[in-house]
Structure formats: C-alpha cells, structure tokens
Amino acid sequence: MSEGKMNFIVLTIFPEMFNSFWAHGIIRKAIELDKISVSTINIRDFAKGRHKVTDDRPYGGGCGMVMKPEPLAAAIRASVARAPYSRRILLTPQGRVFDQSVAREFASLQGLILVCGRYEGVDERICDDFIDDEISIGDYVLTGGESAAMVVIDAATRLIPGVLGGLESAEKDSFSRNLLEHAHYTRPRTFEGAEVPEVLLSGNHKEIEKWRLETSLIRTFLKRKDLMKDRSLNRREIEIMKKWCLDIEEIIHAQSVRSSDSLSGDQ
Numbered sequence: 159m160s161e162g163k164m165n166f167i168v169l170t171i172f173p174e175m176f177n178s179f180w181a182h183g184i185i186r187k188a189i190e191l192d193k194i195s196v197s198t199i200n201i202r203d204f205a206k207g208r209h210k211v212t213d214d215r216p217y218g219g220g221c222g223m224v225m226k227p228e229p230l231a232a233a234i235r236a237s238v239a240r241a242p243y244s245r246r247i248l249l250t251p252q253g254r255v256f257d258q259s260v261a262r263e264f265a266s267l268q269g270l271i272l273v274c275g276r277y278e279g280v281d282e283r284i285c286d287d288f289i290d291d292e293i294s295i296g297d298y299v300l301t302g303g304e305s306a307a308m309v310v311i312d313a314a315t316r317l318i319p320g321v322l323g324g325l326e327s328a329e330k331d332s333f334s335r336n337l338l339e340h341a342h343y344t345r346p347r348t349f350e351g352a353e354v355p356e357v358l359l360s361g362n363h364k365e366i367e368k369w370r371l372e373t374s375l376i377r378t379f380l381k382r383k384d385l386m387k388d389r390s391l392n393r394r395e396i397e398i399m400k401k402w403c404l405d406i407e408e409i410i411h412a413q414s415v416r417s418s419d420s421l422s423g424d425q
C-alpha cells in the first residue's frame with residue numbers, strides 16, 4: 159500500500175450495489191489518483207452449506223430475521239487479514255451519529271472495514287467481539303447498511319488530502335467551521351428575472367469575501383442556530399453580528415414610533 163492511501167472494504171450480501179458507486183465522480187477520481195482502494199466482500203461467500211444461508215430466525219421469537227454470526231465473523235477475519243490496520247465499523251441505527259467531524263476522523267485512518275447489516279440486524283455477538291465502532295447516519299431506519307456505508311465512504315474520501323482540487327474547497331464547506339457555506343451563483347447573470355448579487359460581479363475580492371462570510375453567518379443563524387452555539391466567533395464575525403443587532407434595533411425603533419403615532423391618531 160502506498161503512503162497515505164486509504165483502504166475501504168465493504169462487507170455486504172449485495173456487493174453489486176457498489177459497482178456504480180465506485181465508477182462515478184470523486185470516488186472514481188480518488189481511485190484513479192490512488193488515494194483510496196476499494197473492495198467488497200460478499201458475506202454469502204463465507205456461509206456454509208448448499209444454500210449459503212446468511213440469516214436465521216431470532217431466538218426468543220418475534221418477527222424478522224437476524225444475520226448469522228458465523229459467516230459475518232469469517233468475512234470480518236478475512237478482511238482483517240487483508241487490511242490489519244483497519245477500523246472495523248458496523249453500520250447500525252444504534253451507533254454514534256456520523257457527522258463532519260467523524261468524517262474527518264475517518265479520513266485520517268489507514269483503512270475502514272464497513273459491515274452492512276440487513277433484516278433485523280446482526281447477531282449481538284458480532285457487535286461485542288468483532289467490531290471497533292458502531293456508526294449511524296441518522297435517526298431513521300434503512301433497510302440495509304449499504305447506503306450508509308456509501309455515505310461514510312463518500313464524506314471521508316473527499317476530505318483526504320489531494321482528492322478534491324485543493325483542500326481549500328473542503329475547508330470552506332458547510333460544517334467544516336461550524337458554519338453553513340455561503341450561496342453560490344453561476345451563469346447566466348439573469349435567470350428568470352433573478353439577478354446575481356452585484357458584489358460578486360465587482361471583481362473586488364475583499365468585498366466578495368466579506369459578503370460570503372456575512373451570508374454564511376446569516377444562513378447558519380437562520381437555518382442551524384445550534385451550530386453557532388458550539389463555535390467561538392472571531393472579532394470580524396462579532397462585528398458583523400453586532401451590526402445586524404443595530405440594524406434590527408433601528409427597524410424595531412421605527413416600528414414602535416410608527417405604532418405609537420397611529421395610536422395617538424386613533425384617539
């Protein structure tokens with residue numbers, strides 16, 4: 159394995175689902191640049207018997223099926239033999255919630271073995287003895303871990319240095335600084351009557367940067383105030399927000415003057 163190359167191994171009963179995923183966009187580019195290597199292992203190949211069964215009924219009764227431990231254990235052992243430095247991840251709605259900081263953490267690792275569950279999930283003894291980390295992509299239940307594995311691989315890969323044009327484009331993304339990213343515009347200059355903000359056409363880079371920071375702050379404040387609470391604002395950002403406060407106070411003051419005028423008019 160070359161220096162800095164990240165190795166993803168996905169354990170699934172539906173490996174074909176990944177063929178298209180590996181073949182497009184940034185993931186394909188990262189493979190071509192030799193920044194990542196990717197492979198799938200079919201859990202069914204490790205199942206015993208003529209029918210290669212990977213699931214069975216739950217002890218204690220109840221509906222649904224559970225993924226049997228033996229094929230999973232054998233598939234994980236084979237993956238570890240291939241990539242011993244990897245972290246073994248189980249995709250599960252019960253895991254710690256995946257976000258940009260976990261993506262950053264994963265992007266710095268040498269390898270991930272991603273175990274995709276199906277049915278009611280995997281036998282608990284796999285979680286106990288064969289898994290280092292449990293990851294959920296959000297508080298909802300998917301039919302299988304494959305789409306969750308793709309989310310994890312996608313978000314981690316684009317943070318590997320050299321994968322995007324410059325790391326800069328990842329650094330300015332939403333969440334990377336606990337701020338949502340500013341708005342983007344491209345040609346045409348007028349689209350169905352809507353204009354591109356004048357400042358972006360000015361060529362004044364200082365003003366453009368100021369506008370971007372301000373729209374970034376406004377968006378975060380309006381859409382995801384929770385992000386701001388975990389962030390220490392710098393002096394420039396505080397100045398921008400203080401200016402909003404003054405503007406808002408001015409508007410409120412004008413309103414209250416107007417309403418007291420109309421009240422006295424009523425009398």
Ligand code: SAM
Binds near residue numbers: 249252
């Ligand atoms: N019975 C399980 C429970 O309630 O916790 C859910 C099983 S789910 C139908 C089948 C598989 O989809 C899981 O084993 C897991 O691999 C995957 N999965 C479902 N939701 C997920 C999520 N939010 N994040 C990551 N993986 C998920």
